[in-house]
Amino acid sequence: MVDTMARLSVFLRTARLRGGSARPAAGLPADDEALLDAPDDRLAPALVGAAQGTHRAAAELLAATRRDAEWDRRDRYATRLAAFARSRPDWLDAWRAADPGDPDAALVGARLAVDRHWESPARTELLDQAEPAVMAAARDGGPDPVPWRVALDCARGRRAGHAEFAHLWAEAVRRAPHHYGCHLAALQYLAAASPGAHRECLDFAETAAQDAPEGALVRALPLRAAYRCLTEAGPEAVGRDRLHAAADLAIALSAGLPPADPWPAPLRNLLLYVLVRLGRPADAAEQLRLTGPYATSFPWEREAEDPLGRFLQVRDEIRSAVSGRPGNGRGAHAGPDDH
Missing domain, CATH: 1.25.40 (Serine Threonine Protein Phosphatase 5, Tetratricopeptide repeat)
Structure with missing residues (x-):
């Protein structure tokens, strides 16, 4: 851990479609309109x-x-x-x-x-x-x-x-x-x-984000650290409050970027993943609205060979959670304590 902190101090100083129906979700593109890793104009x-x-x-x-x-x-x-x-x-x-x-x-x-x-x-x-x-x-x-x-x-x-x-x-x-x-x-x-130094990595990411100007993409770095923590250790490794703060910072960044546009899609897809893992379906639903039809392979490829299919599945689960209707039971990432 001492060696890790020494490294950190130096760095901180220097500066496809899913099978099934294509019915549209309320306010969202239909399944068959979704695009994976679409390039911008x-x-x-x-x-x-x-x-x-x-x-x-x-x-x-x-x-x-x-x-x-x-x-x-x-x-x-x-x-x-x-x-x-x-x-x-x-x-x-x-x-x-x-x-x-x-x-x-x-x-x-x-x-x-x-x-x-x-x-x-x-x-x-x-x-x-x-x-x-x-x-x-x-x-x-x-x-x-x-x-x-x-x-x-x-x-x-x-x-x-x-x-x-x-x-x-x-x-x-x-x-x-x-x-x-x-x-x-x-x-x-x-x-x-x-490996395992999740708190120290989040320290680094938070400092980089704090030093960056408003609207800079590096302000999403704590979100990436949060994702790593959630997928490798769980929220207890750094504390749930810090993970929520990382998500909130990314939400603010997303709000300043154009909706339904390929450029912010990687940020919003990762943010969706983290919000679902943190049990925030209402915030995830807003990111879905902003994301529009643009899915990205990362992070969904981590969970499925068909990342677009997994994105659409999670989209359906989020819609179910915010509407209060029963889900289809295909996923296991809808609650805050699932992992």
């Missing part, structure tokens, strides 16, 4: 272009995020493009061949290199081999913190020591003190280094 043309074998739209998108310092969007867009390139790399290979010095192509390539090796039994060795290219993308990225987030993920996968990770963390937060992805990478490193 900016990402969609880039993915269409990649499917056609061209990188132009992806290059324009990422160049715009770099120019306008849209670091949270840049992080997510690069991750989604890298995920597409795992099965269709031709467009990315052509991009990198045509412009070897393009920092946007380098970023997607670095993200792909880390993600494609993450589930391998030989992850440590493979990421050791990928590390020079990942670091080159980071060093050549100028003020961009996103390749440093990739470097942080790579370091965690390589089981890098505390000193190395702290150096990468300092480089990341020097560029963007409130970038969500970098803070999430640090939270995941701390959790992996000291």
Whole structure:
């Protein structure tokens, strides 16, 4: 625990459709209108272009995020493009061949290199081999913190020591003190280094959120820490009041984001999960309204092979809970003390 606190002090200082009927829920889209991991209006043309074998739209998108310092969007867009390139790399290979010095192509390539090796039994060795290219993308990225987030993920996968990770963390937060992805990478490193240190991880997340400006995505970091606590230990590990406070902070953040829009969908899906686990169906119902048809694989894939089906199932349970009608009995996450 002392070692965990030392790590924390450094970081804090530096800164598909389900089968069945498609009847609509009251005020909610019908089941057959629900979408899983839908891209927003900016990402969609880039993915269409990649499917056609061209990188132009992806290059324009990422160049715009770099120019306008849209670091949270840049992080997510690069991750989604890298995920597409795992099965269709031709467009990315052509991009990198045509412009070897393009920092946007380098970023997607670095993200792909880390993600494609993450589930391998030989992850440590493979990421050791990928590390020079990942670091080159980071060093050549100028003020961009996103390749440093990739470097942080790579370091965690390589089981890098505390000193190395702290150096990468300092480089990341020097560029963007409130970038969500970098803070999430640090939270995941701390959790992996000291399993069971849920209170300390929540301390880190709460401090990062308190220091961030209103509307910053990093204000949802305590929600991510709360999710980890609920799925790995239970509310007693940190106290139910702190978990509710993390959910309340995320509710406030969600309220300032556009309704029924793909961009806030990851936040709202995670918030739904946590609110259900905390026994807050009325608040969960409001997040369902704001979420609209947009489901995300995380966190529902943790509970089911069909994450969209699980999302729709939970949606039905929430509607049942707030309407007072009997549920269908298919789920087991409707009460505050189920776990």
